Amino acid sequence: MGGPSSPSRDYRDDPDALSLHTTVGDAYTDDGDDGDMLNIAGPPPAYNEATSDGDTTGLIVHAEARNTIRQAEEDGYYTGISSPESHISSTSWRIGDKRTRIANEVVPLQDKRSDRDPSFLESWVRLMAALPPSPYIHIVGTHRETKRDKDGKSSRENVTDFRIMVSLQNYLWPNFDPNAPNEMAITTAESGEKTYRGTVLKGRAPGVKGDIEVGHAKPDLKEWCHRYCAKTTAPKVFRLTRTVTGMDVQLLRSRLVGLIRGTNYRGSLDIEFPVADRAVDIYSSGQLNTWRLITWIRWLFYLTFLWIFSWPILFFTTKRYHVVRAEWPFSQVDAHGHKRYTTVSEEQWIGRYGPAVKRLCLDRYDGLAGDVFLNQVLESGETQQSNDAQVDGRVALNVAAAALQGGSFNAISVADPSLQSNGDADIRNGKSLSIPLLKRTILSTTPRMESLYGSLRALPASISIPLTLSLVIVIAITRNVIGQLYFADPHRPPVVFHVLPFIGSSVQYGIDPYKFFFDCRAKHGDCFTFILLGKPTTVFLGQKGNEFILNGKHADLNAEEVYGKLTTPVFGKEVVYDCSNARFMDQKRLLKLGLSTEALRSYIPKFVKEVEDYVNTSPYFVGDSGQVNITEVMAEITIYTASVSLLGNEVRSMFDSTFATLYRHLDDGFQPINFVMPWLPLPQNRRRDHARKVMEGLFSDIIRQRRETGNQGDDTDMIWNLMDAQYKDGAVLPDQHVARLLIAILMGGQHNTAASGAWLFLNLAHRPQLVEEMYKEQLQILGSPPAPLTWANLQTLTLNGQVIKETLRLHSPIHSILRQVKSPMRVPGTEWLVPPSHTLLASPGTLARSEDYFPRPLEWNPHRWDRVDLPDELTDDLNKVDYGFGIMSKAVSSPYLPFGAGRHRCVGEQYAYAQLGAIVATLVRLLHMEQVDPQAPIPETDYSSMFSRPVNPAVIRWRRRRTE
Template identity: 45%
Template sequence: MALLDSAIVAYNYFVSLSLTQQVSIIVFAPFIYNIVWQFLYSLRRDRAPLVFHWIPWFGSAIPFGMAPYKFFEDSRQKYGDVFAFMLLGRTMTVYLGPKGHEFVFNSKLNETNAEDAYKHLTTPVFGKGVIYDCPNHRLMEQKKFAKYALTRDAFKTYVPKIREEIISYFKNPEGFNMGEKNSGVANIMKTQPELTIFTASRSLLGDDMRKRFDASFAQLFSDLDKGFTPLNFVFTNLPLPNYRKRDNAQQKISATYKSLIEKRRATGDVDPNRDLIDSLMTYSTYKDGVKMTDQEIANLLIGILMGGQHTSAATSAWFLLHLGARPDLQDELFEEVSNILKEKGTSNLNDLSYEDLQNMTLTNNVIKETLRLHMPLHSIFRKVSKSLLVPNTNYTVPAGHYVLVSPGYTQTSDRFFPNASTFDPHRWDSNNLADKNADEGTVDYGFGAVSKGVSSPYLPFGGGRHRCIGEQFAYVQLGTILSAFVYNVKWSLKGEKVPANDFTSMVVLPEEPAEIIWEKRKTCTF
């Protein structure tokens, strides 16, 4: 009763004030509360130190969103490897470095989960019933279903298909138009997303589906891609054009997949060794006997293709830019491809096989170094299900908060990689940090054995139960793209230096304009 009386007195006092005074209180009260709350939080010894922020709710969203690695390093200098910050109403506890990788990636399923962290972002893009819109054990089985199309034997058949798509794109007037031009300028933020979606669809989804892909279909994937922005992360649905384009693209792409699935079922034309579509149609029955619906298979196909497209489009764009600034490395790569072909008694790039790609050390190290400097996702987080003690500290992360880890920060830190900001593929010649955990054993979460060790500073494909299953496919696709470029053209940057990171989307891309100037080599196919 006393509380109610106090509230009435406070209200009466408030309405007695002038309009200017009322507005001032409404505007400034949240800021005052925010500062008082942070002061009280700082007195606690069981919480990670909080990065100070002036703006309520938004917190550190601006410095984190504009330059996350700088934000992490500045915070580390002040607070250490473990700290917290406010991000759009969410308290994020960050643990930087390899120990942080262990803390987050090796956390138990009942302690943290990715589903609650990402579901509202991914479900409108991929669709219902797949990836994070299902229990974790379902996701593990979905990854197992997809692995039937990611075998060594499958990769052998993918290489010539990917190369055919690249050569076709080189010749296409909508691509490089090399059939008519000996040189030109390419906007790689247009060419690489198109090229990767065409090569991925041809290899993974097969000839029937590839025939349905054109520039307009690639645009649909671009519209879906725009569903992965910080705004989408906070607000799942808004009456904005990009949200409508996202939903329209999801419906059209999944309907296209579903129509082919239904056609094959009706005719009995299903061969599990033909492509990923047939593979999923054949093997997508869960352990409890429940079968994935055709709509869920279509949605999973979107998730798989987009996962690969993100990594390969960004990574191929970045290595073209870095190599554009390093003609010496282009020459080394050309020599590597030429020597492989010469040993086979040929000069025809079509003779380059999957096995040859495995033996191209510099080509693979260029991809590895590009992924080190430009990990596609700058931050990975999980929602905490029950209170967690941060190892070797007195800090507790309460249920409902988030934990965040950033392998991308670690991979670009001089603490772990000498001259970390320098693009140097030869750093991997004798110091293969990627294999650091090879002797730490494996664990199978349901989709095949993966390394237990996540304490390496190099984890471009993540770790633990959510480790990306497409790593080997990415190297096959990217290795084929890179070898096709260096054997057909020379290129340089159109601009003085490699563009900076653009962190405005969830995937780290080059700032535009990102263009290269190319000219044909004598060995060019055309």
């Protein structure tokens, strides 16, 4: 939050006052200071297994529930509880009323099995009910300040003095033990209660009038699940509401107000009790529900104002079931009228932690505060300012909310700031809206529309604004459709037909790119153009397309302008795509020096040790058998093996605490929306920017320490290689460049390896006999028991390598490679010109799915690589080239290009094969693997993120091998 500026003298009621907080005299007697009030033996226990001195949040509630949540994951369900750090959002203003916004109030879930199987739906609801809501106490103190600008004009603004979020979820567990039996009760709606019962609007049960109930007893959970599954209309949604009962919020509020006012605080005090994870919505698997749950599609509709049309459609077509509640008691009244608390009473909590809250207010604290942190405050008497990563979720851009908060005109102003001044004046005067955009659009279409424009000006603003928006959208759609049907340019590639001008074919492409490519190729051939978020994107498929795009001259095609917006906020400036192409090629050369064959030989034992340690110590692999979400497991194993091999032991040791959180926040920066608007002040973007600064500082500290101490053990990790490296022009790499390149190499390829590994083990689990075949290969070649893996003997495991190649063929993590056109380019064999306003797109993965090269291409079959008569296209030719980072193959005609081609081919190709090969071989010799449900298909692909990953959760069953 930073220290607020001192209020001006005009603000203060008392000219002699020193601060909004003074403790002189203590005008309020604090009963909470009396420790005798708390009749429990000390503070609640902390159930997190490892604590850190740097952990000031104290938010241990989700760490405590980890066992319960993990069991849910093993059963193949979504956890249903979100991360505590994601709960804080900004304080929003709704038509003059202030309220606390908590992110993740409702957890969305979707599984097609819940559409038709009432038993599955019931078990899912019961599992979600077993996960508690997250109640908070939100304390905010603000005051008004008068500030003067350089012209002497004064303005009043709100200043936040403190903002504290206290979690109370621990107090819903009996004896603070999440593994003990709880007192949660599942109830259903009473017949006379107005709610959604498979309807669009709220209503009572049939036969019920007012509070008089007539007819049968109310349905139970099982009956409601059967009714939901019996309704075939789509879309539909089943809600489980989680509530906290028996908490006296008025008592807590009054006691906290007394404590804080006892500090002589005179500002405005607001205390609220929001609840995160208060409901779970289980959506049916129809297309509309699938789209509404994809973040980038929702943003697309917000930013283009299409929500004006889509919201009524969704509202009136969705059948809702809000009939089930999970009641988590803070306290209960027994049969004798006595109040019994699940853990402690409100007075006991105030008695224990009231002084800590008081101390936080005096210290102007801003952030999360759980039991561990409050205990630290009580013990030390001081606080540390919260990490920005804890509160950076408070600010989020929401254009749709702008229309609700300040009227529709504010939403227009977000899209077109030039409309602000006139619109504000018209609205203040109660007149109709004068919109230049409407005039430009309508009057340019036909002079006869001028009378309509005049009529709109005569209407009230509440009518003219939405009507204006509707007309603009209709006119834009009409012009767009007519232009495609009657004014197509014959000198450019054909355009995929679309109705919405800005959205174009973005939705179809985003849902399933490969299906979109093949459908368009059937209509238009290998070369066609589609609109991607307002950008004309020309796709060129096949071998000619790969040659045209991937081997294009840098003067004609540019990758930096496409990927720079996405990667620069993550990696930092002056590296990778934020520098000249020549400098980038030089940086790739330096990185490649640290990935030499000699370096790879030294990495193999490190890979093996990390995997073995992970399987022996991870809570995912407790006991002799179990189930795991392989997507999460591979993500962790991949980053652990990459950090220890490339970045050294210092970085690897950090992954137990701060570094893992920073990595996750950086990872959140790779969102499709950031291709277009990386500057949006979204919560994940604020976390991304903060994480990059902190991680760059951590790397800089390691570099500085190494320079001071020198290389005592002749280590050869990537940090040492870059510290001693020079650019081709003789310039030494600045430490900032080294730190940012380390972030780039850590983040750049690990997503691909993690996604490929997850797909690999999902396919192996569906073919457990292949796992045993791979193990037998190790026994035959490496002996029984198998000898330790090395770089040399890893190359002899043929089937191990073929499994990796087949996975990369069918499940290539990158489905699209983009280049910005810099000068007009003629499509080979045609008269078509691709102008500089277009982006070119290559998709090598489409060739890998072609029957021309791979029989039954959509079947995962590693033995297809047994063929000794592979066509020439599947092997590198002798055509070599040096783009500035070493000699490599120039071939782009191969249908197998999982690492790209041309000047931007991945420099870590051999490292990825070695890393994934060692991980696969080690896990195969440690575990048996099989599918949880032998009849279930392999999970579908999630294309909503930047990388083609399995839809979460992707669960497999494992069993430890017996030692021979």
